[in-house]
Structures are given as C-alpha cells and as structure tokens.
Amino acid sequence: MKPGGRSRSVFSRSSALASFLFCLSSLFLLCPNICLGQESKPTESQVKAAYLYNFGKFVEWPSGRGAVSGSFQICVLGRDPFGAVLDSTVNGESVAGKKISVQRIHRVQDAAGCNILFVSSSEESHLTSILGEARRMRLLTVSDIPHFAERGGVIGLVRQEDRIRFEVNRSTAEESHLLLSSELLKVAVRVIERKPKS
Amino acid sequence: MRANRAVVVLPKGSRTADVVRGRMLALLLAILVFPFLRARAMPAEFPGGEEAQAHLKDLTLAQLGNVEVTTASKVPEHVWKTPAAIYVLTQDDIRRSGATTIPDALRLVPGVEVARINSNQWSIGIRGFGSRLTRDVLVLIDGRTVYTTLLAGTYWEVQNLMLADVERIEVIRGPGGTIWGPNAVNGVINIITKSSKDTHGKYISVIGGNVDEGMINARYGAGNGNGLDYRVYGMAFDRGPEFHPDGIDYDRWRSVQGGFRIDFANGERNRYTVQGDIYDEGTGQSVTATTYAFPYQQVLDGTARLSGGNILARWQQTQGQGKDFQLQAYYDRTNRHELNFADLRDTFDVDFLDRFPLPGDQQISWGVGARFSHGTNPTVVSGLYFLPGSRTDELYTGFLQDDIGLFDNRVSISLGTKLMKTNYTGVQLQPSGRLLWTPTKTETIWGAYTHALRTPSDAERAFYLLGFTGSLINGLPFFARFNANPNFRSEELNGYELGYRHLFLENVYVDVDAFYNHYGDFFSEDLVGAPFLENSPTPPHYLLPAQFGNGLVGTTRGVEFAPEWKPMPYWRLRASYSFLQMQLRKGTNSLDVGTAGPTEGSSPRHEATLLSGLDIKKAFSVDLTFRYVSHLPAQGIRSYTTADAQFTWHAGQQFSFSVVGQNLFQPYHYEFASNPGPNVAVKRSVYGQITWAH
Numbered sequence: 001m002k003p004g005g006r007s008r009s010v011f012s013r014s015s016a017l018a019s020f021l022f023c024l025s026s027l028f029l030l031c032p033n034i035c036l037g038q039e040s041k042p043t044e045s046q047v048k049a050a051y052l053y054n055f056g057k058f059v060e061w062p063s064g065r066g067a068v069s070g071s072f073q074i075c076v077l078g079r080d081p082f083g084a085v086l087d088s089t090v091n092g093e094s095v096a097g098k099k100i101s102v103q104r105i106h107r108v109q110d111a112a113g114c115n116i117l118f119v120s121s122s123e124e125s126h127l128t129s130i131l132g133e134a135r136r137m138r139l140l141t142v143s144d145i146p147h148f149a150e151r152g153g154v155i156g157l158v159r160q161e162d163r164i165r166f167e168v169n170r171s172t173a174e175e176s177h178l179l180l181s182s183e184l185l186k187v188a189v190r191v192i193e194r195k196p197k198s
Numbered sequence: 199m200r201a202n203r204a205v206v207v208l209p210k211g212s213r214t215a216d217v218v219r220g221r222m223l224a225l226l227l228a229i230l231v232f233p234f235l236r237a238r239a240m241p242a243e244f245p246g247g248e249e250a251q252a253h254l255k256d257l258t259l260a261q262l263g264n265v266e267v268t269t270a271s272k273v274p275e276h277v278w279k280t281p282a283a284i285y286v287l288t289q290d291d292i293r294r295s296g297a298t299t300i301p302d303a304l305r306l307v308p309g310v311e312v313a314r315i316n317s318n319q320w321s322i323g324i325r326g327f328g329s330r331l332t333r334d335v336l337v338l339i340d341g342r343t344v345y346t347t348l349l350a351g352t353y354w355e356v357q358n359l360m361l362a363d364v365e366r367i368e369v370i371r372g373p374g375g376t377i378w379g380p381n382a383v384n385g386v387i388n389i390i391t392k393s394s395k396d397t398h399g400k401y402i403s404v405i406g407g408n409v410d411e412g413m414i415n416a417r418y419g420a421g422n423g424n425g426l427d428y429r430v431y432g433m434a435f436d437r438g439p440e441f442h443p444d445g446i447d448y449d450r451w452r453s454v455q456g457g458f459r460i461d462f463a464n465g466e467r468n469r470y471t472v473q474g475d476i477y478d479e480g481t482g483q484s485v486t487a488t489t490y491a492f493p494y495q496q497v498l499d500g501t502a503r504l505s506g507g508n509i510l511a512r513w514q515q516t517q518g519q520g521k522d523f524q525l526q527a528y529y530d531r532t533n534r535h536e537l538n539f540a541d542l543r544d545t546f547d548v549d550f551l552d553r554f555p556l557p558g559d560q561q562i563s564w565g566v567g568a569r570f571s572h573g574t575n576p577t578v579v580s581g582l583y584f585l586p587g588s589r590t591d592e593l594y595t596g597f598l599q600d601d602i603g604l605f606d607n608r609v610s611i612s613l614g615t616k617l618m619k620t621n622y623t624g625v626q627l628q629p630s631g632r633l634l635w636t637p638t639k640t641e642t643i644w645g646a647y648t649h650a651l652r653t654p655s656d657a658e659r660a661f662y663l664l665g666f667t668g669s670l671i672n673g674l675p676f677f678a679r680f681n682a683n684p685n686f687r688s689e690e691l692n693g694y695e696l697g698y699r700h701l702f703l704e705n706v707y708v709d710v711d712a713f714y715n716h717y718g719d720f721f722s723e724d725l726v727g728a729p730f731l732e733n734s735p736t737p738p739h740y741l742l743p744a745q746f747g748n749g750l751v752g753t754t755r756g757v758e759f760a761p762e763w764k765p766m767p768y769w770r771l772r773a774s775y776s777f778l779q780m781q782l783r784k785g786t787n788s789l790d791v792g793t794a795g796p797t798e799g800s801s802p803r804h805e806a807t808l809l810s811g812l813d814i815k816k817a818f819s820v821d822l823t824f825r826y827v828s829h830l831p832a833q834g835i836r837s838y839t840t841a842d843a844q845f846t847w848h849a850g851q852q853f854s855f856s857v858v859g860q861n862l863f864q865p866y867h868y869e870f871a872s873n874p875g876p877n878v879a880v881k882r883s884v885y886g887q888i889t890w891a892h
Contacts, residue, residue, distance in 0.1 A: 125520070126603075162266040163266060184259065
C-alpha cells in the first residue's frame with residue numbers, strides 16, 4: 001500500500017464534505033429554537049399518566065374503598081416510570097368525589113389503601129403473586145408489562161405504532177368486584193373474557 | 199495511546215486532515231457544550247410540557263388512544279435488569295443507521311468491532327478476536343443458531359434479512375455460555391424478527407446507489423383478527439465491488455431470498471410460530487487453491503454459489519404463576535460451493551426451555567437441547583480436504599439456573615451452569631454467577647463470573663490444509679500442512695465483569711462496563727515435526743507437518759463506555775468508546791509458530807462512535823454517525839475516521855424517501871486485510887431509497 005500518496009487526495013476531497021457536515025451539524029444545534037415549529041409530541045409517560053387518571057372515572061368502585069384515607073389513591077408498585085408527570089397530572093383532581101393522591105410502594109402488601117395499582121415493569125418477575133394479591137384487595141391493576149391483561153391484570157397498556165392503547169381483562173375485573181363502564185370496554189383494543197388459569 | 203486523548207482522531211500528516219480534525223473537535227465541543235447553554239435558557243422539559251399534560255388529561259379515552267407519543271431515551275426494562283453487558287439495536291436504530299446489511303448495523307454497537315474485508319465479507323469480533331468467521335461469538339436468528347461447526351464461526355454473507363422486519367438485535371458482550379450454549383465465549387448476537395402480528399400490510403422498498411447498486415424488499419402481511427397472523431417476503435440485491443487497487447473487482451454479490459412467518463395465538467396461553475427462509479446467492483471471491491500437483495498454488499477468482507433454507511417451529515406456553523415453557527425445533531440446509539471447497543449440510547435442532555418460581559423470590563430456569571449437523575465436504579482442490587469427508591456433528595446441552603431475589607428484589611443473584619457434550623468432547627460445564635444490585639431507582643450495578651467454552655470444530659479435528667512455500671533446488675515442491683488434530687480440546691475462558699448503569703434526569707443514560715478475561719487452551723498453530731519427504735499423495739514432496747493446537751494462554755481487558763442523551767424530545771445523541779488490551783503468549787511446551795502477535799494485532803485498541811438522530815417536525819429525519827477505529831498492526835491497516843449520513847422525508851402516511859451516504863470522509867479506506875491479493879478498501883457510497891407501506 002502507498003498510504004502517503006493516497007491520503008492527500010483523500011482529505012482534499014473530503015474536506016468540502018466535512019465542512020458541509022459540520023455546517024449541517026451546527027445548524028441542528030441552533031435548530032430547536034429556529035426551525036422546529038414546536039409540534040412536539042408528548043412522551044409515553046405523559047399519555048400513560050393521563051390514562052391512569054382517566055381510568056378512575058370509568059369504574060364503579062366498591063363502596064368503602066379508600067375510606068380510610070379519604071382520598072382516591074393511585075399507587076405505583078416498583079420502579080416508578082412516571083417521575084413528576086403523574087403527580088402533576090392528578091394534582092388537584094378528584095375521582096368519585098375524593099381527592100386523588102399518588103403513592104409509591106415497593107410491596108404489593110402495602111397496596112391495601114389503593115384504588116388503582118400501576119404495576120411497574122420492574123415487577124414482572126413476580127407478576128403472578130402480585131396479581132393474586134391485587135385481585136384479593138380488589139384493585140384496578142394497570143401496567144405496560146407485555147400481555148398484562150392476558151396474564152390476569154385488569155388493564156394492560158399496549159403500544160401500537162406510535163400510540164398507546166389498552167386491553168381489558170373483564171374476568172379479572174369481575175373477580176376483583178370492579179364494575180367497568182361500557183365506554184371503557186368499547187374503547188379497549190381487546191376485551192379478554194377468560195380467566196387466567198391458576 | 200495517542201488516541202486516548204480525544205474521542206475522534208484523524209490520521210496525522212496532512213494539513214487538510216488537521217483542518218478536518220479541528221472541525222471535528224469543534225463539532226464535538228459544540229455538541230457537548232451547547233445544550234448546556236440551552237438548558238439554562240429554557241426548562242429541561244419539552245416546551246409546553248405542563249400545558250400539554252393538562253390538555254392530555256382532559257381527553258376522552260378514545261382520543262387518548264390516538265395521541266402519538268415520542269420514544270423515550272430510556273432503555274427497555276429487561277435491559278435495565280440484565281446483569282450482563284447488553285446493548286439493544288431497535289428497529290428504529292437500524293432504520294436510522296442507513297445499513298443495508300446486519301453487519302453494517304452492528305457497527306453502532308459499543309464494543310463490537312466490525313471491519314469489512316470486501317463487498318461480501320466481514321470480520322466481526324466482540325472484545326477482540328475478530329476474523330472472517332470469528333469462532334468465539336455465537337449468532338442466532340429467531341432462536342436458530344447460524345454459527346457453523348464446520349470452520350467454527352458465522353458466514354455473515356448468508357445471514358440476510360429484510361431489515362424492516364427485524365424487531366431488534368440484542369448484543370451481549372462477554373461470555374454467555376450458561377444460557378446460550380457453547381461458543382458464546384466473547385459474546386452473543388441475537389437477532390429477533392417482528393411477530394407477523396406487527397407486519398400487516400404491504401411494504402415495498404427500493405434502493406439504488408453506487409455500491410448497493412440495486413436492492414428490492416417486498417412484504418405482504420395480514421391476519422384473520424382471531425389470533426392467526428402471517429407474512430411473506432421476498433428480497434433481491436446486487437451489490438457491486440469495493441475498491442481494488444489492482445483493478446480486479448472480484449467481489450460482486452448477488453442474492454435472492456424469500457420467506458414467511460406464521461404466528462398463531464390460541465387464547466393467551468399458547469403461542470405458535472412457524473417460519474422459514476430460502477435463499478440463493480453468488481458471492482464473488484478470490485481464493486488460493488493449493489494442489490500437490492503442478493502448479494501447486496493458484497489464485498482463483500470467481501463466484502461462490504451459496505444457497506440454502508431453513509424452517510423453524512416454536513410453541514410457547516405461558517401458564518401463569520411465573521410458569522412458562524418453550525419448545526422449538528428447526529431444520530437448516532446449507533449448500534456452500536466455494537472455489538476451493540464445498541460444504542453440504544443438514545442441521546436438525548430441538549430445544550426445550552422451562553421456567554417456574556420457587557418460594558422466596560426464586561425463579562428456576564432449565565432446559566435441554568440436541569443438535570445434529572450432518573455435513574459432506576467433497577474435495578474441490580487437493581490441498582484442502584476433510585477426513586472423513588462426511589461427518590455428523592452432535593451437540594447435547596442441558597442447563598439449570600436459579601435467579602434469587604433478595605432485599606425486596608433490590609439484589610438479585612443468578613447461579614447456573616450449562617452441561618454439554620459434543621461428538622468431540624466429553625461432558626463439560628459452563629457455570630456462571632451473576633449479581634445485580636439496584637441501589638436506587640435509577641442505578642444498577644452488576645458483576646459476573648463466567649466460565650465459557652469454544653468447542654472443537656471440524657476445522658481442528660477433521661481438516662487438512664496444505665500451504666505451498668516454494669520449490670527446492672532439486673525441483674521438488676515444499677509444503678506445510680495443518681493436519682487434523684484428534685487431541686484438540688475446547689478453548690476456555692474465565693471471564694470477570696463489572697457494569698454500571700445510571701439514568702440521570704430522565705434523558706441522560708450512561709452505561710459503563712469493564713472486563714477481565716482469562717483464556718486457556720487457546721487456539722494456536724503448532725509445528726509438530728521436522729520436514730520430511732512424503733511420497734503419498736503423489737507427486738513426492740517435502741512436507742512440514744503442523745496442526746491447530748491449544749498452545750496459547752492470555753488475557754484481555756477493557757472498558758466500554760456508552761452514554762446516551764436526549765437533549766430534546768426530537769433529538770437523540772449517543773456516543774460510545776471502547777478500549778481493549780489483548781495479551782496472548784505461548785503456554786508451557788507450546789509448539790506455536792507465532793500466532794499470538796497476529797491475533798493481538800487484528801483487533802482495534804480504541805473504537806469510538808458518535809451518533810446524532812434528529813427529527814424535524816414529523817416529516818424529516820436527519821441522522822449522522824461518526825466512527826473512529828484505531829489501527830490494526832497485524833493487518834497493516836491504519837486507523838480511520840469516517841461518517842455516515844441519512845436524510846429521510848416521510849411524505850404522508852405511505853411514502854418515505856431517503857438519501858444515505860456512507861463512509862463519507864474519504865473516497866475509500868481500508869478496514870481489514872484480505873488474502874490473496876492486495877487489500878480491498880471500502881468505498882464512499884451513496885444510495886437513494888423509496889419506501890412504500892400501506
């Protein structure tokens with residue numbers, strides 16, 4: 001190989017290109033303010049938080065639930081994917097006449113006062129025991145764990161292309177003594193009527 | 199060592215190169231510093247975040263389902279919890295890379311060394327030891343092992359897929375012997391295609407360019423809405439030669455391929471998949487043919503005919519209570535007609551995997567598997583043959599692993615081992631112990647010890663390879679020959695790893711991994727005797743006898759650093775730097791002729807990448823990739839820096855148009871040595887792509 005002889009032509013030709021790329025890159029750095037007319041899309045967490053808030057309105061809650069604290073509790077079990085987003089979504093809102101509060105818990109046993117239980121994907125490895133506990137405690141379980149509704153959760157959030165939709169397991173809801181509104185069932189991309197085999 | 203200082207270093211010695219270097223550094227600085235300035239100027243959340251949230255919660259459920267969301271820069275959960283150096287290339291990453299082949303897509307993965315040998319061959323290594331086939335990296339496509347036991351390694355040129363149907367490529371750096379089986383010594387490349395549930399509709403993509411001269415991908419997918427989904431696809435391409443200084447453009451690559459996938463879900467418990475592919479291709483090659491008779495050695499330029507097919511069936515059952523199992527079987531046919539040898543091969547494989555929980559946050563995984571690979575190797579040239587010419591390679595595996603969660607699952611311990619036996623070895627163990635600690639919600643620390651094995655292949659145990667070294671004064675030819683070594687053992691690795699992941703502020707993610715690997719019984723090329731006059735095969739000749747042995751020992755150590763940052767919802771920056779130090783030496787009593795140096799000098803000590811992915815409104819995306827690879831002294835390859843760029847216009851729902859430039863910084867550059875003949879350089883290339891999906 002004769003690298004010396006070659007490199008000259010290599011770089012003189014590439015220098016125009018490099019300049020071009022450099023200018024282009026610089027443009028991107030300035031771009032956000034100037035050229036992106038801001039139609040930025042919300043994040044997944046924001047939409048999921050909005051769902052969590054909304055679901056509460058489409059369920060007839062068994063009486064007495066949450067009476068202890070007097071608030072409507074949305075609990076996040078495991079590693080919290082929402083951060084401040086969930087808190088800001090429900091801030092000042094209420095469901096069934098009760099003010100919504102958000103709790104972060106690490107064990108399903110701590111979910112006794114909850115209405116909605118969001119199961120973080122960090123808990124997937126022991127999902128079955130969580131769901132068994134949650135049915136007993138009559139919680140509306142929601143999660144984005146794959147096949148959550150199939151596996152015995154009440155509402156599974158699923159991503160379809162760039163959109164977030166949800167699946168409902170009606171049998172689990174009944175078992176948990178939760179009455180889901182027809183609108184919720186109508187909008188679900190899938191309604192599962194079977195019980196997960198236990 | 200010179201390259202330690204900066205992430206991107208260009209070769210010195212030319213004024214223009216310095217200018218380019220200056221610009222590169224300025225760009226890097228700008229990229230690193232600028233957003234911090236911006237961050238002061240405006241809130242870190244995307245503009246209007248609060249209002250958008252307020253707006254979102256007032257939507258009806260139906261409206262919420264129609265809101266498009268961005269993809270967070272967050273790593274997938276299963277990656278987060280994996281106590282191994284794992285990196286996932288998503289469909290989006292692959293599409294935005296502009297790669298037209300899987301090897302080119304792998305260039306984006308930290309710690310993976312991808313070097314193009316010519317238009318249809320690569321050297322792909324993980325943590326060192328890259329070569330044409332790379333014997334210590336295991337490659338799987340949808341659970342089918344594509345690593346060949348003939349010459350130990352992966353023929354990448356026959357691992358083609360319609361890239362739009364790839365869901366993700368998971369790359370595990372470091373040993374994965376316990377779960378993945380033999381030959382997962384330095385890493386595993388696990389290619390997973392989309393479920394046919396996710397590929398409904400028609401899709402056609404056409405590419406035309408100066409090197410990727412023509413490529414067409416077409417797919418049709420549908421489902422009956424009741425659990426049954428399917429797709430069929432076809433693809434064909436014609437890839438031109440790379441740059442040959444001697445003008446002998448032997449490496450054209452043409453291929454046609456088709457396939458299907460059917461997924462059927464019977465309720466939520468059972469899922470069935472049947473899939474298959476069939477291909478036929480011609481790969482231009484230049485090889486040495488050595489013969490006992492005159493002219494003893496020839497260079498052959500021509501086209502290798504490679505064809506084959508596979509069919510795979512899988513049954514997965516989720517039983518609930520953390521119990522599930524999977525049963526999989528496949529058949530693979532390979533016809534490889536190279537100019538100097540042939541391999542006709544039938545492989546049958548069956549695997550069973552089962553998981554169930556035990557009290558106390560324990561999860562047991564176990565499995566068994568068997569593989570039979572029957573190959574026939576008719577001799578094409580007399581100096582390259584297998585004895586016996588027809589063999590069956592057998593592999594029997596079993597594994598058991600226990601994942602134990604402690605302290606509220608903040609700490610998890612995985613203990614397990616693989617048991618395996620091949621036709622060339624007795625029962626061997628590949629144990630591992632892994633520890634994962636999640637001190638806070640946004641941090642994980644893991645460590646691992648693994649013992650992994652590369653099992654003997656036909657290349658060591660049944661292979662005879664003749665090399666011509668010259669004619670003696672008396673006119674007799676003088677050869678050296680690697681004879682089959684019936685005593686070749688498994689190569690062994692004891693690997694020690696540490697890793698740390700941290701998610702800062704929801705949009706900055708850092709992954710650092712360090713490793714120390716100790717190799718024993720490592721592959722060597724041994725001289726086993728003095729030259730002697732051999733009369734058979736005729737004509738009489740002098741022969742220096744040699745064989746492949748287990749004569750080397752050594753260590754590798756290194757660090758991989760891969761930060762990722764999403765300064766804006768529409769802008770994603772990723773970088774990676776990997777450092778590798780290899781030290782091999784002859785073991786005691788080794789007869790190795792000097793394999794250590796060439797092996798050490800064939801992997802880059804430093805590699806760095808910088809990737810920028812930007813969406814401009816919904817309609818445009820711009821992707822830039824910078825790559826630096828340090829020199830390979832044993833290959834005579836200098837360090838290089840180059841860049842790729844892709845501009846895409848999404849014109850409405852159905853059409854998109856892309857222009858992709860690859861290897862832009864120079865008309866051509868060298869990445870790996872090729873033999874015989876002068877090295878082949880990778881050309882600057884440009885292609886346009888039109889995609890229609892409906």
